Amino acid sequence: MSDLDTKERIQPGTAPGEDVAFEIHGDGDFPTADMSLSIGPAHPATHGVFRIVLEMDGERVREARPVIGYMHRGFEKLAEYRDYRQIKALVNRHDWLSGFSNELGVALAVEKMMEMEVPDRAQWIRMLIAEWNRILNHLMFIGSYAIELGAITPMFYAFREREDIQHLLESATGGRLHFTYNQPGGLKIDLPKGFLRESQRLSTVVRERLPDYFDLVLGNEIFQGRTKGIGPLPSDVALSIGVTGPTLQATGVAEDPRVTEPYLKYGEIDVPVPVGENGDSFDRFSCLLRRIQASLDIIDQVHDHVPPGPVNSKLPKMVKAPEGATYVRTENPLGQLGYWLESDGGRTPWRLKMRTPSFSNVQAIPYLMEGVLLPDAISILGSVFFVVGDIDR
């Protein structure tokens, strides 16, 4: 130890004796200055432009403050200027990894208000594509979470499957990311010939490849060391914050609108809901993986059910929802998505309020990050699955 005063030595960027705003914690030989560490808005550890400010006490996080709004694009306001057919091209972009599930919510809301009958075939196909979309979304998170923890390979595996699935969905919808396949009253067009056969084949392929992820990521000792016991979320806290989706199911609560409040035809089939035990990062991730399996199970069941028939009902030239309001909630890949649609009888909604899963999920971050070490903060950040556009809308 030199004869320099310890307090002066550890304060970064200041000359000895200069007044600084840092608080010094602890005493003895190792007092530490508080430091504000701003991660983001463009940082490899935060997918997208999420920013988080960490108040650090040495290596420990004292307080975490998410700073959102870097991706605010004004969806709710813009929706008031688009007619009911155009909205779907807008809403499938707020959570860009689950385009189909988003537009499904709006289509359901409009149908509910107009009391429209949707043909059976359209409903089953919607379920089929929604589940494929869920798998696409989860695969992306498997890849990106592994990257955040320092493993690059799983991303390449995940994109191998993603490309195959996107190719399949593109054959029906024409889109790779934003499908724009729903419309009020059904679907834009029917499935191409041979789609179901191809879908069946792909589901076996993906199922065969799933063990790769269980072995490569979940079974990896380093992965387990970095995630097991990190950031446990008790179920009562999760419920009070409003966390949903895999993040909630990891805490042991089997809440899923597909089961508790079935929409489409989910009531007629068996929907498995995987749950975790203690809601730590490991559980959250393993729930995500097992949800892929569950979605494959649903897809296999749907294949046996798709009936022949039309896929859309006749629409008036101008889709106008009658005066009133409705709320629809669906299980998006990341959690519950709710649309509050209010209409004054005109061509466009009077108000479209979104309840997006990512926004509620990130509310858990300050709770989870309190008192953890910095590397664990990254492991928590990645395991509370969110899409930035879905937070900021």
Next chain:
Amino acid sequence: MGLMDQVELPQPVKYVFNWGRKYSLWCFNFGLACCAIEFIAASTSRHDFIRHGVIPFAHGPRQADLLVVSGTLTDKMAPAVKRLYEEMPEPKYVISFGSCANCGGPYWDSYSVTKGVDQIIPVDVYVPGCPPRPEALLDGIIALQDRIQHESLKDRIAGRRLDPVTLGADAPLALEGR
């Protein structure tokens, strides 16, 4: 840069020099929204732009030659993009990937979206689409490499840029005829 910003290189030297530059573009991805997913798809095994000499692992803007802005730029985000661009060393290139980065895309009438990244930084190649396919990015990269091959570094450093290329609009697809 020493000599290069003062003298025009002789043609053979320029050729070899530009040939070397165009196939080692260290790329900094400014992934903002949906388009960033397609950027990642373009970098993984199926499309794999590394075979075109674009390396997506620049550690930060200071080590990068190419900035790919993929996604919606909001007014809140714009200062950060401008700052990262200014941190990059010359000669630097910008690909604007996706309708949002080109002109605001589906949010052309939004109150919080910047209508195009070219309002704050100069763009070399525009790749249209919402989101563009990964193939379109590959095409954009080839178009950019064509420009690099034919450009004079002296002019570039002096700030004289060629007009930007918009894929599919004023230029034929770069892949055609290859």
